[in-house]
Amino acid sequence: MATKISIPKGTRDFSPIEMNKRNYIFDTIREVYSLYGFQQIETPALEQLSTLMGKYGEEGDKLLFKILDSGSYFGDFSYEQLFSQLIKESLRKGYLKIYKNHKFKSNMDLNTLDQKLRALIIDLIQRGVGREKGLRYDLTVPFARYVVMHRDEITFPFKRYQIQPVWRADRPQKGRYREFYQCDADVVGSDSLLNEVELMQIVDTVFTRFGIRVCIKINNRKILTGIAEIIGEADKIVDITVAIDKLDKIGLDNVNAELREKGIGDEAIAKLQPIILLSGTNEEKLVTLKEVLADSETGLKGVEESEFILSTLKNLGLKNEIELDLTLARGLNYYTGAIFEVKALDVQIGSITGGGRYDNLTGVFGLSGVSGVGISFGADRIFDVLNQLDLYPKEAVNATQVLFINFGEKEVAFSMQVLAQVRAAGIRAEIFPDASKMKKQMGYANSKNIPFVVLVGENEMNEGKVTLKNMETGEQRLVTAQELIEELC
Amino acid sequence: MATKISIPKGTRDFSPIEMNKRNYIFDTIREVYSLYGFQQIETPALEQLSTLMGKYGEEGDKLLFKILDSGSYFGDFSYEQLFSQLIKESLRKGYLKIYKNHKFKSNMDLNTLDQKLRALIIDLIQRGVGREKGLRYDLTVPFARYVVMHRDEITFPFKRYQIQPVWRADRPQKGRYREFYQCDADVVGSDSLLNEVELMQIVDTVFTRFGIRVCIKINNRKILTGIAEIIGEADKIVDITVAIDKLDKIGLDNVNAELREKGIGDEAIAKLQPIILLSGTNEEKLVTLKEVLADSETGLKGVEESEFILSTLKNLGLKNEIELDLTLARGLNYYTGAIFEVKALDVQIGSITGGGRYDNLTGVFGLSGVSGVGISFGADRIFDVLNQLDLYPKEAVNATQVLFINFGEKEVAFSMQVLAQVRAAGIRAEIFPDASKMKKQMGYANSKNIPFVVLVGENEMNEGKVTLKNMETGEQRLVTAQELIEELC
Numbered sequence: 001m002a003t004k005i006s007i008p009k010g011t012r013d014f015s016p017i018e019m020n021k022r023n024y025i026f027d028t029i030r031e032v033y034s035l036y037g038f039q040q041i042e043t044p045a046l047e048q049l050s051t052l053m054g055k056y057g058e059e060g061d062k063l064l065f066k067i068l069d070s071g072s073y074f075g076d077f078s079y080e081q082l083f084s085q086l087i088k089e090s091l092r093k094g095y096l097k098i099y100k101n102h103k104f105k106s107n108m109d110l111n112t113l114d115q116k117l118r119a120l121i122i123d124l125i126q127r128g129v130g131r132e133k134g135l136r137y138d139l140t141v142p143f144a145r146y147v148v149m150h151r152d153e154i155t156f157p158f159k160r161y162q163i164q165p166v167w168r169a170d171r172p173q174k175g176r177y178r179e180f181y182q183c184d185a186d187v188v189g190s191d192s193l194l195n196e197v198e199l200m201q202i203v204d205t206v207f208t209r210f211g212i213r214v215c216i217k218i219n220n221r222k223i224l225t226g227i228a229e230i231i232g233e234a235d236k237i238v239d240i241t242v243a244i245d246k247l248d249k250i251g252l253d254n255v256n257a258e259l260r261e262k263g264i265g266d267e268a269i270a271k272l273q274p275i276i277l278l279s280g281t282n283e284e285k286l287v288t289l290k291e292v293l294a295d296s297e298t299g300l301k302g303v304e305e306s307e308f309i310l311s312t313l314k315n316l317g318l319k320n321e322i323e324l325d326l327t328l329a330r331g332l333n334y335y336t337g338a339i340f341e342v343k344a345l346d347v348q349i350g351s352i353t354g355g356g357r358y359d360n361l362t363g364v365f366g367l368s369g370v371s372g373v374g375i376s377f378g379a380d381r382i383f384d385v386l387n388q389l390d391l392y393p394k395e396a397v398n399a400t401q402v403l404f405i406n407f408g409e410k411e412v413a414f415s416m417q418v419l420a421q422v423r424a425a426g427i428r429a430e431i432f433p434d435a436s437k438m439k440k441q442m443g444y445a446n447s448k449n450i451p452f453v454v455l456v457g458e459n460e461m462n463e464g465k466v467t468l469k470n471m472e473t474g475e476q477r478l479v480t481a482q483e484l485i486e487e488l489c
Numbered sequence: 490m491a492t493k494i495s496i497p498k499g500t501r502d503f504s505p506i507e508m509n510k511r512n513y514i515f516d517t518i519r520e521v522y523s524l525y526g527f528q529q530i531e532t533p534a535l536e537q538l539s540t541l542m543g544k545y546g547e548e549g550d551k552l553l554f555k556i557l558d559s560g561s562y563f564g565d566f567s568y569e570q571l572f573s574q575l576i577k578e579s580l581r582k583g584y585l586k587i588y589k590n591h592k593f594k595s596n597m598d599l600n601t602l603d604q605k606l607r608a609l610i611i612d613l614i615q616r617g618v619g620r621e622k623g624l625r626y627d628l629t630v631p632f633a634r635y636v637v638m639h640r641d642e643i644t645f646p647f648k649r650y651q652i653q654p655v656w657r658a659d660r661p662q663k664g665r666y667r668e669f670y671q672c673d674a675d676v677v678g679s680d681s682l683l684n685e686v687e688l689m690q691i692v693d694t695v696f697t698r699f700g701i702r703v704c705i706k707i708n709n710r711k712i713l714t715g716i717a718e719i720i721g722e723a724d725k726i727v728d729i730t731v732a733i734d735k736l737d738k739i740g741l742d743n744v745n746a747e748l749r750e751k752g753i754g755d756e757a758i759a760k761l762q763p764i765i766l767l768s769g770t771n772e773e774k775l776v777t778l779k780e781v782l783a784d785s786e787t788g789l790k791g792v793e794e795s796e797f798i799l800s801t802l803k804n805l806g807l808k809n810e811i812e813l814d815l816t817l818a819r820g821l822n823y824y825t826g827a828i829f830e831v832k833a834l835d836v837q838i839g840s841i842t843g844g845g846r847y848d849n850l851t852g853v854f855g856l857s858g859v860s861g862v863g864i865s866f867g868a869d870r871i872f873d874v875l876n877q878l879d880l881y882p883k884e885a886v887n888a889t890q891v892l893f894i895n896f897g898e899k900e901v902a903f904s905m906q907v908l909a910q911v912r913a914a915g916i917r918a919e920i921f922p923d924a925s926k927m928k929k930q931m932g933y934a935n936s937k938n939i940p941f942v943v944l945v946g947e948n949e950m951n952e953g954k955v956t957l958k959n960m961e962t963g964e965q966r967l968v969t970a971q972e973l974i975e976e977l978c
Contacts, residue, residue, distance in 0.1 A: 042502070046656070114576055205912075
């Protein structure tokens with residue numbers, strides 16, 4: 001029987017070691033968010049389905065997990081109610097007719113009736129659906145809902161962070177989960193570019209603390225719009241960035257060929273040349289862009305924004321490289337200003353952090369004029385990168401610092417007094433609860449990676465001391481409780 | 490439109506201030522759990538429905554939130570499939586008959602057909618249900634499932650803690666939520682009473698840190714069994730404890746009358762007198778119980794266990810009172826040894842923590858012989874108690890420590906340099922992102938309860954200093970970056 005137990009596909013248990021590592025990641029991010037004045041909120045896992053539906057496109061809607069109270073499978077209707085409704089509505093609509101003795105008949109053939117009843121059942125369910133619940137799909141829509149619901153209590157600009165799981169009924173596959181954490185920070189209610197600057201400082205600080213070398217890529221939706229404007233191909237901007245991105249791999253001729261294939265005219269391709277070949281420092285790139293985009297007001301605005309962000313950050317001196325990258329085009333329909341993405345330099349893995357500025361976050365909930373900018377750290381990928389580079393600080397992932405071996409009742413009574421002092425000093429300490437064989441107790445210390453054990457026997461009790469053993473070196477010595485604490489602190 | 494937005498009944502948004510308070514509670518509990526060598530795990534919110542069903546009694550099963558992937562409302566069946574199945578099965582079972590022209594008839598009257606089809610639809614859904622998922626209802630069953638699934642990786646005794654939300658489709662009411670956090674710690678795989686002792690130390694330490702004065706009530710299931718044995722009324726143990734509990738309020742005669750009413754014989758009531766009147770110190774109570782329970786092996790075992798736990802704790806010196814209380818009878822069907830419950834002394838509220846020892850945690854998943862003991866802190870009630878007694882430490886719930894006022898671009902450039910140093914020193918600091926009116930910026934500081942603001946103008950920049958203003962006293966003075974850091978650290 002035990003072998004049949006499982007957890008749903010795409011979900012995970014986190015063991016103590018994984019939890020320590022994950023806590024290290026979340027605590028680091030949380031601490032840096034706080035340093036910058038971001039405040040934590042939490043929203044419920046369950047949202048009204050009406051809050052979630054229609055916010056993530058048709059594909060997203062399909063990936064929503066829907067929740068039903070037990071006994072009420074159809075929103076407002078229970079099974080029984082649904083069926084009664086079905087019969088009632090069928091009679092009302094004339095699909096079924098009652099004749100003598102409460103028997104009934106239908107004038108339709110079975111296929112037609114089947115069709116009619118199917119449509120009816122779906123309609124009935126839909127009516128109930130409005131009042132159903134779903135599991136949140138991301139943290140952005142619940143945040144927008146939060147801002148609207150709490151707008152009278154919030155002082156804007158509102159700098160919030162949120163670290164909670166989200167759920168997606170995606171096809172589970174390597175590295176893609178149906179339940180996973182997001183770690184978002186957003187500022188809403190301020191158009192100032194200082195927000196973009198500070199978010200980049202946050203990214204820089206977090207990865208510096210992790211010891212992960214990264215490249216921060218930055219772009220601006222307005223620059224992309226400007227490019228589309230000047231070449232008169234507004235709808236081809238994705239094709240263009242995809243092609244440009246291949247320059248290093250396939251060379252200029254092939255890039256131009258690809259652009260032609262995508263239906264971009266020769267004149268436009270000619271205008272695109274300085275952009276495809278854009279290189280040099282960020283400053284050099286901005287100079288080129290200013291020339292190329294001279295005729296696009298929007299494009300120049302994007303250049304100006306990027307200039308401010310990059311020059312301010314240069315003065316502040318980031319630890320990591322930041323690069324203006326025109327091929328960065330994430331979530332085009334969503335973002336309206338700066339866009340960012342972070343790549344690890346020493347590990348081959350996709351983007352490990354991303355974000356950008358968006359207008360009108362809360363418009364869909366009836367509150368307009370709230371723009372914002374945000375970032376999201378990809379905790380699962382950061383977890384993998386830290387593992388691959390072996391960057392977890394020992395003290396962050398270690399658990400119990402010392403195990404007291406249990407030699408029996410009298411020794412335990414003595415040990416418990418010392419243990420209380422050790423714990424009062426903030427040292428994570430255990431006593432093996434049973435007076436098991438020494439081998440078993442030492443095995444426990446080893447498997448939990450506990451670096452020290454304390455032994456208390458007749459001798460130690462007589463002297464009022466304990467024996468402290470270093471599990472790595474094997475070295476052991478007799479110490480007082482005070483010395484023990486000093487050794488372990 | 491905005492006014493129609495809501496969150497599901499029984500769920501909550503947590504604002505920044507609430508989050509700070511909740512984090513203070515969880516961090517305190519987490520820290521104390523770690524001090525005692527407990528390690529954190531997390532399990533997914535989604536469990537197989539088969540893992541959850543049948544574990545919480547009939548009532549509990551009804552309170553499970555069931556989850557359906559989008560488009561598959563009935564486990565394996567979509568709406569359309571369900572309906573086709575319904576028609577097919579109806580034909581197969583003869584509820585419906587096809588006659589000429591694919592028309593169909595039924596020989597049943599409408600009510601009977603309705604009944605038959607209802608049963609059928611439920612049956613079809615149930616068949617799909619086996620492969621559905623549910624939201625976890627508590628942390629105990631997922632923990633048991635975890636232990637069984639990971640038994641080969643776990644070193645026993647396994648001391649784990651878990652702080653995660655759970656969901657119950659309960660009727661929402663004041664203080665009862667459909668989504669709430671539990672904070673559990675359990676030791677499994679050890680019968681040693683030291684585990685009970687340490688859990689009581691944890692309770693004592695946590696509430697001492699909170700500054701909440703509590704009384705820890707302790708009892709033992711075996712003592713209750715013993716009492717039932719000696720009076721020959723094994724099934725009346727709940728009636729007995731309920732009646733005894735009323736002694737202070739209604740007096741001995743009325744307690745005895747109530748026992749008689751519940752069908753307990755005169756002889757049994759006579760034997761119960763010393764237990765009803767049990768008083769004095771824990772030691773005195775244990776002496777009496779030893780006499781009364783002399784003929785019950787189980788009862789004496791319970792007394793002996795309580796004696797060990799209480800005397801060990803006495804030697805260790807708890808800060809809070811611990812009391813042997815025979816009227817404590819929580820979860821009788823579940824617990825098999827010691828039972829605990831914690832009451833706040835200065836606030837009228839139910840139990841704020843509880844737990845006990847149980848046998849055979851994992852038997853239901855096919856792994857027998859795993860007993861354990863655990864506690865669970867009631868975070869929501871502790872939150873209320875701390876609020877009512879105003880016990881949150883200021884530094885724990887405060888957020889940003891200093892706000893830099895924004896006077897414009899040049900001042901910002903200067904401020905950002907100081908800000909970077911301040912944050913590098915670990916001080917939570919913000920700059921107002923827009924150069925808004927002074928009044929608005931000061932209002933922001935006030936509403937976020939930020940205790941200090943920094944002002945940077947022409948003067949300050951010339952001197953290379955900043956003006957630090959204490960928002961409470963109104964006092965302000967010119968300081969260097971270094972002095973600023975020293976002031977705020």
